[in-house]
Structure formats: C-alpha cells, structure tokens
Amino acid sequence: MSSEGTPVPSAPRQKPPQAKGSLVKYKAQLRKAKRKNAREPEIDFLNITAMLDLMTIILVFLLKSLASSAGAIPQSDDLRLPVSVMSGEPAEEGVLVVVSKTQILVGDESRPILTLPGRAQLAQTGIDPKYKRNGANDLYIKPLGDALQHARELDKAVRAAKGLDPTTSEARVVADKTTPYRLLIEVLYTLGQSEFGKYHLMVMSGKK
Secondary structure (H helix, E strand, O other): OOOOOOOOOOOOOOOOOOOOOOHHHHHHHHHHHHHHHHOOOOOOOOOOHHHHHHHHHHHHHHHHHHHHOHHHOOOEOOEOOOEEOOOOOOOOOOEEEEEOOOEEEEOOOOOOOEEOOOHHHHHHHOOOHHHEOOOOOOOOEHHHHHHHHHHHHHHHHHHHHHOOOOOOEEEEEEEOOOOOHHHHHHHHHHHHHOOEEEEEEOOEEOOO
16 A cells, blocks of 8 residues: 555556458458569550551552552543553653643643643644744743753652662653644653653553
C-alpha cells in the first residue's frame, strides 16, 4: 500500500490491433500481377493513319503513271489517233507532245503552248509566221521550242539519274489523224532543234 500523496503509475495504454489484409487476397493479387507482367504486349488498337498516308501516296503515284502513259490519253473530237496495223506496247520513255486539231501541249501542262488556226492554213503555210524563228519559210516553232527547252533540262536530269545517256532526249508525239503534213514536219523539226534525237509517233492498233 502506497503512502499518502505518492501517485501510483498507471499501466501503459495498448493500441488497438490494426486490421490485417487477408493473406488469400494478397496472394491472388500477386498472382494477377505476375500474369500481367509476364504477358506479351498486345496491340490494343490499330493505328490506320500511317496506312492511309501510304495508300494515298501509292494512289497518287499510280494515277500519275496512268496519266503520263500514252495509252491512257483520252480521245475526243479534238484528238483522234491514226489507226495502224502495227502492234506493240506504247513507249513509256520521253517527253509527251500532243498535237490536237486546235492546240499543242507539252508534258503535263494543261495550258496549250500554241492555239492552232484552221486546217486549210496549216496545210499550206503551217504555223503563223509570227511564231516562227526566221519568217514564214522557217520550220522552227518558237513557243514550242521554248517549252521543249524547259522539258529537255528536266529530262536531262532524269536521264542522268537513271544512268541513261543525257546528251539527247526522247519524245512521244501524239498527233490527231487529220494533222497536216506541214505541221507535223514543223513539230518534228522543232524537236530535233531542241536536242530530242528520238521520237515515237503514237497510233491506235487495229485495221485501217
């Protein structure tokens, strides 16, 4: 028994026991985590943006190739190719020169290089003398020659990159079947003067 006035030390207060997680639940979570980490990565979605970009580039390339092919040139009342019994694949090399009833085009240009007069005038004197280099008797068509010089520079670089002879170029001439001989000679002469040493005249294969 303690003496009067001396405090009696109290017993230390114990903390309430904390709730412990279930051991079974912990093991289940651990197994789940192991399975998730061991699983090979999967693609949860398909990103088609890059695929669409690639398909667009391929489509543009195919359309460009088709448009530049001589066999794909659309015919109309302004342009009808002559028919020949000769058969063969159209040439794919060379700068395209189109001579229709009303205009002359070079390459992929949609704007005509020259607008042509009537057939009667072309058959007699060819292109108007104001478009010639040295008067009415000259065969060189200056607007056509200027366009061919630009096309020649581009073709020279392309041929050099392909390992072909860059000293001369080729041309594919697509002319209407009613093109006067005088006009055809003037076009071919201008090609020769513009360093186009070889040309292909495009025709439709079939019976005359």
